[in-house]
Amino acid sequence: xxxxxxxxxxxxxxxxxxxxxxxxxxxxxxxxxxxxxxxxxxxxxxxxxxxxxxxxxxxxxxxxxxxxxxxxxxxxxxxxxxxxxxxxxxxxxxxxxxxxxxxxxxxxxxxxxxxxxxxxxxxxxxxxxxxxxxxxxxxxxxxxxxxxxxxxxxxxxxxxxxxxxxxxxxxxxxxxxxxxxxxxxxxxxxxxxxxxxxxxxxxxxxxxxxxxxxxxxxxxxxxxxxxxxxxxxxxxxxxxxxxxxxxxxxxxxxxxxxxxxxxxxxxxxxxxxxxxxxxxxxxxxxxxxxxxxxxxxxxxxxxxxxxxxxxxxxxxxxxxxxxxxxxxxxxxxxxxxxxxxxxxxxxxxxxxxxxxxxxxxxxxxxxxxxxxx
Amino acid sequence: xxxxxxxxxxxxxxxxxxxxxxxxxxxxxxxxxxxxxxxxxxxxxxxxxxxxxxxxxxxxxxxxxxxxxxxxxxxxxxxxxxxxxxxxxxxxxxxxxxxxxxxxxxxxxxxxxxxxxxxxxxxxxxxxxxxxxxxxxxxxxxxxxxxxxxxxxxxxxxxxxxxxxxxxxxxxxxxxxxxxxxxxxxxxxxxxxxxxxxxxxxxxxxxxxxxxxxxxxxxxxxxxxxxxxxxxxxxxxxxxxxxxxxxxxxxxxxxxxxxxxxxxxxxxxxxxxxxxxxxxxxxxxxxxxxxxxxxxxxxxxxxxxxxxxxxxxxxxxxxxxxxxxxxxxxxxxxxxxxxxxxxxxxxxxxxxxxxxxxxxxxxxxxxx
Numbered sequence: 112x113x114x115x116x117x118x119x120x121x122x123x124x125x126x127x128x129x130x131x132x133x134x135x136x137x138x139x140x141x142x143x144x145x146x147x148x149x150x151x152x153x154x155x156x157x158x159x160x161x162x163x164x165x166x167x168x169x170x171x172x173x174x175x176x177x178x179x180x181x182x183x184x185x186x187x188x189x190x191x192x193x194x195x196x197x198x199x200x201x202x203x204x205x206x207x208x209x210x211x212x213x214x215x216x217x218x219x220x221x222x223x224x225x226x227x228x229x230x231x232x233x234x235x236x237x238x239x240x241x242x243x244x245x246x247x248x249x250x251x252x253x254x255x256x257x258x259x260x261x262x263x264x265x266x267x268x269x270x271x272x273x274x275x276x277x278x279x280x281x282x283x284x285x286x287x288x289x290x291x292x293x294x295x296x297x298x299x300x301x302x303x304x305x306x307x308x309x310x311x312x313x314x315x316x317x318x319x320x321x322x323x324x325x326x327x328x329x330x331x332x333x334x335x336x337x338x339x340x341x342x343x344x345x346x347x348x349x350x351x352x353x354x355x356x357x358x359x360x361x362x363x364x365x366x367x368x369x370x371x372x373x374x375x376x377x378x379x380x381x382x383x384x385x386x387x388x389x390x391x392x393x394x395x396x397x398x399x400x401x402x403x404x405x406x407x408x409x410x411x412x413x414x415x416x417x418x419x420x421x422x423x424x425x426x427x428x429x430x431x432x433x434x435x436x437x438x439x440x441x442x443x444x445x446x447x448x449x450x451x452x453x454x455x456x457x458x459x460x461x462x463x464x465x466x467x468x469x470x471x472x473x474x475x476x477x478x479x480x481x482x483x484x
Numbered sequence: 485x486x487x488x489x490x491x492x493x494x495x496x497x498x499x500x501x502x503x504x505x506x507x508x509x510x511x512x513x514x515x516x517x518x519x520x521x522x523x524x525x526x527x528x529x530x531x532x533x534x535x536x537x538x539x540x541x542x543x544x545x546x547x548x549x550x551x552x553x554x555x556x557x558x559x560x561x562x563x564x565x566x567x568x569x570x571x572x573x574x575x576x577x578x579x580x581x582x583x584x585x586x587x588x589x590x591x592x593x594x595x596x597x598x599x600x601x602x603x604x605x606x607x608x609x610x611x612x613x614x615x616x617x618x619x620x621x622x623x624x625x626x627x628x629x630x631x632x633x634x635x636x637x638x639x640x641x642x643x644x645x646x647x648x649x650x651x652x653x654x655x656x657x658x659x660x661x662x663x664x665x666x667x668x669x670x671x672x673x674x675x676x677x678x679x680x681x682x683x684x685x686x687x688x689x690x691x692x693x694x695x696x697x698x699x700x701x702x703x704x705x706x707x708x709x710x711x712x713x714x715x716x717x718x719x720x721x722x723x724x725x726x727x728x729x730x731x732x733x734x735x736x737x738x739x740x741x742x743x744x745x746x747x748x749x750x751x752x753x754x755x756x757x758x759x760x761x762x763x764x765x766x767x768x769x770x771x772x773x774x775x776x777x778x779x780x781x782x783x784x785x786x787x788x789x790x791x792x793x794x795x796x797x798x799x800x801x802x803x804x805x806x807x808x809x810x811x812x813x814x815x816x817x818x819x820x821x822x823x824x825x826x827x828x829x830x831x832x833x834x835x836x837x838x839x840x841x842x843x844x845x846x847x848x849x850x851x852x
Binding site for chain 1: 601655
């Protein structure tokens, strides 16, 4: 009996000892998003914090600071009554100019600090990143931007991205990082209600820690198809040839397709000198929209459509790949692919031959569903 | 020199399962991947298999050694009979120290995880003292209560180790494991050396063997656990290698915990805090087992009461913990420990195996 009491006391002590380092949610200031910009005098950091007033109501506020280096979270503490806590951070934004100058220090910090979730989203903003934070305050939703990205990864053209994926690409040899690219619409667009002005406009492609170029959402779909299952992405294929009989919808001759499933197969030949890669893509689609002169009930026309879409996608992917080579960026991970097939591989050697690698693409499209029309 | 163990202190052969588990899976499971990949890169999973197989051999030898004495005594008694009183005692004392430092290293490694991941500014002495009390309670309760805690620790750590691997599945890149063999055999052996460190601890079997009821029956469980733990390590290492790119893994100190960061539940947004807390039980049981072995050794060698030596060991750990603030000394101790462990397993045990077998053969010839 006595023994049992002692045991109980010890157990309770163990539990209580976790009460050091308390962080009560009312007494801390949660940082939801942070942005990094380059300004004339140095670097500007802004954080999005929230004040929880009552259930369901949040006031968002943006705090700014300027200093010589990034990561001046401690400096921002001088502007709040409660300590800033970064454990709930979901979004890290970089202004385009700072992304072009290199964001390696920030990335390294995100890796080192155990407080950051692996599901954190990163992003690049066309103009000032802090401006984007200001816009989000109007939405009253602290996770507006990260939810927007996640929604677009599930239901749109964005490939799977988060802090873990970006670190994987950044530190991994033979692959490069890519981040969502935000665009801010015209300021004070009439009646936009506040949040219509932010949009994801594609992907920012990096070489090492510097942003090199950006691609459109259309190309983002191609990238998604090349690296993973492109489920739910959509793409428009122009349909040339037969002019529309119906004069009402001029220039509307395109197919809007939605991917239901896709798979990419890579074959590497001639590993030793200059490798050539043949990529075979299989895409199962659903037709969202077709010109009215296409008869979706006719098998023959559908096979012709499948062929047209296949050859169009092939052409576009080839164009996309050659654009990547031109910019010397490798978001697809072709370097890693060749590494996995060769005994001796190193990143420097590969960089030299990257532009000379031959890639051949073949796309096989299958229409699974033509809609109810 | 010592009597056979009283019936009421014995455990059934099956219960060797949690004991083997807690002794072979240490805090190292949270961070062994990085060190392992240092030499053999992403071929290091081969090292896990090699070490697993060699451990089988050692476990088999341990059983042979212990079975060679008909009285069913532990290794300290065997040392006494083979090496004489003085040399035997020195060896036994070395074994005691070995287990003591094993417990200390395990403890320190866990405290480090708590400091980095959960409470960076926490004072170490109060929490250590409380944990020491818990260990004192367990070990002073005898071998059966150590077994009981081990069983809890075994369940608790399985609860999170296996399910943690499911949510990371969408992020795996099987391509990382290719090409299959691009490192030399010497690299793979170097990696194996750091893998052995993870398995260290199962030598406690040398001391708790007399506590198993019908020990011969426990051998199959011991081997089964070696297979299980090897597969567990293999699973973790392969998933880690597919989850992190090689450059990324080089930057990460606790890959297993880092993998947990991707899991997001409806209530728990960060599972690693839960996992570290659950890991406490597993860790305490590992420490308790090592300390129990050390105390048992002290009792056999110097006839010191286990409680007295236990108190001395616990205070010793607290003192080491409190005064050794310098990480480099701790590093040095743990490296030294793993080197000693290497010789202990692959030197001492095979030698004892040969000696006992020759002796046994000699005895048989003498009888004939």
